[in-house]
Amino acid sequence: MTSMGKTRRMMAAGLSGLALALALTAPAHGTPGATEQRAAGQGATEQGAADAAWRGLGWQLAQTGTDARFRGLAAVDRATAWAAGSKGTVLRTTDGGRSWRNVSPPGAGELELRDVEAFDSRRAVVLAIGEGEASRVLRTDDGGATWTESFRNTDPRAFYDCMTFFDQRHGLAMSDPVDGKYRILSTRDGGRSWAVLPNEGMPAALPGEAGFAASGQCLVSAGERDVWLATGGGATARVLHSRDRGLTWTVAHATIPAGDPARGVFGLAFRDRAHGIAVGGDYRADQPSPHAAAVTGDGGRRWTAASAPPPAYRSGVAWLPYSRTAALAVGPTGTDLTTDGGRTWRTVDTGSYDTVDCTRDGACWASGEKGRIARLGAR
Known part of the structure; x- marks a missing residue:
């Protein structure tokens, strides 16, 4: 052509x-x-x-009418996206981000929604985080007009952080360690029902290790069976990988510093089964994050530190559509762009965002604090 x-x-x-x-x-x-x-x-x-191209582009903020913080974001296509956040808030656009409709679940005002996975303009699944029964999963099949609670955690030791879907039926959600191992929840019917997977194939967690419910990207998938889990808080940051939808896992040390409850890998993005980017650092505003990104080309067996990483903590990352080497990373202090697969980054925007997502047909959204949702477009 x-x-x-x-x-x-x-x-x-x-x-x-x-x-x-x-x-x-x-x-x-x-x-x-x-x-x-x-x-x-x-x-x-x-x-x-x-x-x-970027000189003529930037994040175009939407009028959302809320001050909720949106750490959950699901971009379906260039017309449709969903955002989930604090105060049980769920917003949806079906016109490319020009307007956002509040489709929050009734009575969910006390829930912290940190992840959303959407299949189209009508079907979506949201994850509420927290200890014990604060961790829940809700699903809608009618664009948010009605919601059904499909899971409520009854174990006070569990705290669910993120979820991901391989297709429209099969998905997983992950909890911080229970009895020394991460707990994995599985669905085979699009989030209508869930079951805890056996943990025999899960490596032991490090002391103090956990996931970060910061961007909905601590558990991500690529293809039909591969899934990765990001960690922090322990002596080292790690990325766990499963090739069989969460039954057995291998573990690799990431180069992003940990050793503190506020440090580690916060977000992952894989463009295929081999090539991935990890971002993170120290989320405290007064602490530096000198090694905030890493890359892998072998499915997460080995991670290499970015030679020119983002200048500060980043919580969300997404590969750009129609490119094999370009991606965006976002955090409270800005947006960074890489065009070499994550090895080097440069800041292109200084607005605050927690997460970012792009669609196969060429649209990118970002969301974060104080009701901020934006779409990439002409300045």
């Missing part, structure tokens, strides 16, 4: 300027097994395209 033909096709799909620029530099027939040398050469081209 010629460059001009590809341009017309992408513009017809309504892609953002940045995704379009990156798409034009991507190979016409890329595969997940592309060599690092090829990725490096492409990355140099993408960096120039991304820099040029």
Whole structure:
């Protein structure tokens, strides 16, 4: 396909300027097994395209009518996205972010909603976090007009942090360690019912280790069976990986510093089964985060520190559509862009966001404190 033909096709799909620029530099027939040398050469081209495109782009804030903090975000396509946050608040857009409708579950005002997974404009699952019965899962099949509680935690030792779905039926949620191991909850019917998985294949947790319910990205999946779990708080930050939907796990040490309850890996993003990015640091505003990002090219068996990481703590990360090497990371002090697969980052925005998500058809959203939800668009 010629460059001009590809341009017309992408513009017809309504892609953002940045995704379009990156798409034009991507190979016409890329595969997940592309060599690092090829990725490096492409990355140099993408960096120039991304820099040029970003000068005309930025986060466009929406009027949400709430001061809730939205740490949960699910981008479905360029028209539809869901956000879940404090005070039991759920918002939904079906017009590309121009307007957001409050579709919060009735009576959920005391719940802290930290994750949302959406399948389309009508079906979504939200996770409430907290000790004991504060951890719950609710599902809607009618765009938020009605909600059904499908899980309520009755174990006072459990504290659920994140969830992920492999497809429209199979998903997992994770709790901080119970009896020395992370607890995994599984659904096979799209979140309508849940069951705790056996923990024989789960490695022991480190003393003080836990997950961070900061962005809905401490548990992420890629493909039909692979899932990764991010940790912090222990002596070292770790990333656990399962190839069988949470039954058995391997563990790898990440390069992001831990050793304190406020430090570790806060967010993960995998663009396929091999290539992933981890972000985190120390969430305390008065503490530095000098090694806030790491990358893997082998499914999480080994992690390498970013040579030029984000300058501060970051809680959310997402791969940009139509690019094999570009991604965004967000946190309370700004947004950073990488065009070389996470090895180097540069700050492109100083607004506060907790999480970020992009769609396959070229739209990106971010959300955070004080009702902030934004879509990437022309300045």
